[in-house]
Amino acid sequence: MEQAHQLVFIGSLLLLAGIVAGVLSSRVGAPLLLAFLALGMVAGVDGLGLHFTSTGSAYLIGSAALAIILFDGGLHTRRRVFKLALGPSVVLASVGVAITATIAGCAAVFLLHLGWTEGLLIGAIVSSTDAAAVFLLLHQRGREISQRVAATLETEAGFNDPFAVFLTTTLVTFASGHDGEPFAALMLHLAREAVLGAAIGIAGGMVLVQLVNRLTLAGGLQPILAMAAALCLFAGTQLIEGSGFLAVYLAGLIAGNSRLKSSQTILRFHEGMAWLSQLVLFIMLGLLVVPHHLLPQAPAALGVALVLILVARPLAVWICLTPFRFSVQERLFVAWVGLRGAVPIFLAMIPTLARLPHSETYFHVAFLVVLASLVLQGWTVAPAARWLRLEMPRDKHHGHRLDLEIAAAGSREISAYRVPLGAPALDRSFEQLPLPRRTRLIAVLRDGVVMNRAQLDRLQPNDVVLALTPPETTEVLDRMFAERAGPLADSVLGDFVLDPAVPMATFVDLYGLPATLGDRAKPVGTFLRQRIGRRPVIGDRVHLGLVDLIVRELDGDRITEIGVVLEPERDPLDGVSIRRRLKRLAGGARRAIRRRGVPVASRRPPSGDGA
Amino acid sequence: MNIADLITPQSVIANFRVSSKKQALQELAKKAAALVGQPEKLVFDVLSERERLGTTGVGLGIAIPHGKLPGLDRMTGLFARLDKPVDFEAIDNQPVDLVFLMLAPEDAGADHLKALARVSRLLRDRAVCAKLRGTDNADALYALLTDERTSDAA
Numbered sequence: 001m002e003q004a005h006q007l008v009f010i011g012s013l014l015l016l017a018g019i020v021a022g023v024l025s026s027r028v029g030a031p032l033l034l035a036f037l038a039l040g041m042v043a044g045v046d047g048l049g050l051h052f053t054s055t056g057s058a059y060l061i062g063s064a065a066l067a068i069i070l071f072d073g074g075l076h077t078r079r080r081v082f083k084l085a086l087g088p089s090v091v092l093a094s095v096g097v098a099i100t101a102t103i104a105g106c107a108a109v110f111l112l113h114l115g116w117t118e119g120l121l122i123g124a125i126v127s128s129t130d131a132a133a134v135f136l137l138l139h140q141r142g143r144e145i146s147q148r149v150a151a152t153l154e155t156e157a158g159f160n161d162p163f164a165v166f167l168t169t170t171l172v173t174f175a176s177g178h179d180g181e182p183f184a185a186l187m188l189h190l191a192r193e194a195v196l197g198a199a200i201g202i203a204g205g206m207v208l209v210q211l212v213n214r215l216t217l218a219g220g221l222q223p224i225l226a227m228a229a230a231l232c233l234f235a236g237t238q239l240i241e242g243s244g245f246l247a248v249y250l251a252g253l254i255a256g257n258s259r260l261k262s263s264q265t266i267l268r269f270h271e272g273m274a275w276l277s278q279l280v281l282f283i284m285l286g287l288l289v290v291p292h293h294l295l296p297q298a299p300a301a302l303g304v305a306l307v308l309i310l311v312a313r314p315l316a317v318w319i320c321l322t323p324f325r326f327s328v329q330e331r332l333f334v335a336w337v338g339l340r341g342a343v344p345i346f347l348a349m350i351p352t353l354a355r356l357p358h359s360e361t362y363f364h365v366a367f368l369v370v371l372a373s374l375v376l377q378g379w380t381v382a383p384a385a386r387w388l389r390l391e392m393p394r395d396k397h398h399g400h401r402l403d404l405e406i407a408a409a410g411s412r413e414i415s416a417y418r419v420p421l422g423a424p425a426l427d428r429s430f431e432q433l434p435l436p437r438r439t440r441l442i443a444v445l446r447d448g449v450v451m452n453r454a455q456l457d458r459l460q461p462n463d464v465v466l467a468l469t470p471p472e473t474t475e476v477l478d479r480m481f482a483e484r485a486g487p488l489a490d491s492v493l494g495d496f497v498l499d500p501a502v503p504m505a506t507f508v509d510l511y512g513l514p515a516t517l518g519d520r521a522k523p524v525g526t527f528l529r530q531r532i533g534r535r536p537v538i539g540d541r542v543h544l545g546l547v548d549l550i551v552r553e554l555d556g557d558r559i560t561e562i563g564v565v566l567e568p569e570r571d572p573l574d575g576v577s578i579r580r581r582l583k584r585l586a587g588g589a590r591r592a593i594r595r596r597g598v599p600v601a602s603r604r605p606p607s608g609d610g611a
Numbered sequence: 612m613n614i615a616d617l618i619t620p621q622s623v624i625a626n627f628r629v630s631s632k633k634q635a636l637q638e639l640a641k642k643a644a645a646l647v648g649q650p651e652k653l654v655f656d657v658l659s660e661r662e663r664l665g666t667t668g669v670g671l672g673i674a675i676p677h678g679k680l681p682g683l684d685r686m687t688g689l690f691a692r693l694d695k696p697v698d699f700e701a702i703d704n705q706p707v708d709l710v711f712l713m714l715a716p717e718d719a720g721a722d723h724l725k726a727l728a729r730v731s732r733l734l735r736d737r738a739v740c741a742k743l744r745g746t747d748n749a750d751a752l753y754a755l756l757t758d759e760r761t762s763d764a765a
Contacts, residue, residue: 495669495731496675497702499665510723512719512723512724546721566728566731567732
């Protein structure tokens, strides 16, 4: 009994410490997951002396945690994001993973003096990426990245785990001597995993939606039902040799994009569970490793990490994304932020469980590769996004919304919004607000007092609005009550705005810009759409003479607002611009040194060059 | 291109009183028409024509209405600091109180864009805007706008 209480005490203490460490790490901009991992290491054998050596239970906990993380990833992926990235991400997750694994594997063979099977096994273990880590890092700083890149990274990470798992288990089978299976049989096996995983995932996702919508449950049970169903799908698929990882991700995708009763509660709950899973997973992996055993292998493992980051991933991304017309910047960014998260360390337990010789080598190398990736790439995600001009201002603030569930409201929920300054809802009179179907504004509170509808002419900032709304239209309301960022402060999206319906001829003649006769006849929106040449995302830009045109707002795939950038910075990759950047950097350093030498009183006021 | 090439002390107004976007454009057109010796109606039409393509209220209380005026011989600017901010249908829906009007000759070409870029860069500097808002004297405003030290930082 004593021991049970001790375990609960230590476990909860670790969770608390993890959350606090997370807060501290975001202050210094350190990757959150790194903090969790470090905490586990500090608490472990070489630090405070906690002994945790059971690879078996670690694998058990790890599987469940990964399944939950994948399910949550699916739940939060919007259909548009998925459509935008399906092609590129599937290619990245299959061909890309194979290329990455092979190159990293070769590096492991030479650097660690391993056999080919063992080397390639290491390649497979470290081949999958973790998008959750990337988004955590960006959101930590309140930034967004270009939707196309974000969607690709996110969807890729959902899809490449199953393939990495397959590669790893196959190579483990080889390494343990059962190398009887011919290539054709292997391919068949892979196809079986993929098909079963996809079929069960899609069908299971639909059943899950029906279950949640049909059963009348006490409010708190709805999300538990969803989670239990997801875990059941995951494990069930694994048992019949399908890919449970694929199944649970797809089930999440289906559920997240269907009409789901109490969807907000379910989403929130799984967000929390995904956090818990990340925390547990990383702290546990930190505990499991014996830091002083890592040291002998550190140089070789770092070599593998560098080859992975600088050669394998970029090459794989280049080969996979070039056919999809990704720009150089987009490819560079995707290549750089192929962050490694918990999956490689998790996969590295499989050799141990299969009792392969030197199994601790796999674990140590995987651990070090993840550590190197978190430090090197994790720390530089935000600057890389800025440098490659893929950073977007964040214009949606979901923080203003509060959801209330009422059992008697049928398929509708009550959402409360606090109206922020500059919200589009302030533009019109209360009567003329463009509300989606089946949506009612049931009350407006000003300074805590319910307003009389007859006297209410227009909403004011800081009013609280209660809306009765079907869950699928909350996004429309979110947009109406969202804060808009000041574009001048964030000139990323252009100096001026332009109506997409304006004829090109009118626009180019006004500013003396070049355009062919054919282009002059088109509306600007059509011209921009054609020049982008793929599904547009916010922030897509094309050069036109001295200016850039940029997509400011979209309604689905239709461009609804265009920005004009008057002084576009050159591509970060062209020679002139790199030289200018270096010069600016050198100038900044010189100024900093000079300032340090000058007494405070005689300093000139800072000239607004940070603007 | 310098701001001093675009405005003179005569083309800076410190306490401009208007109550709507339309009135602001009308009154500014009247002042600008007097500066360049062209009919007021023509200037107003050019500015309204441009607003139809998309608002020139660029956010944070700033507007840069502009257009090309036939028969003009040089780029001409006009700066007005509004007494009370007016609704300008700006991108961020915030009322506007600093207006930099720009008129370009028919054959201005690239200079038109360069001048606009220069003005936009100047007014993007929050420190400069804060000073402009805190000054109600035309000469002081002119000095602030044309002070290359404060305005050429970006």
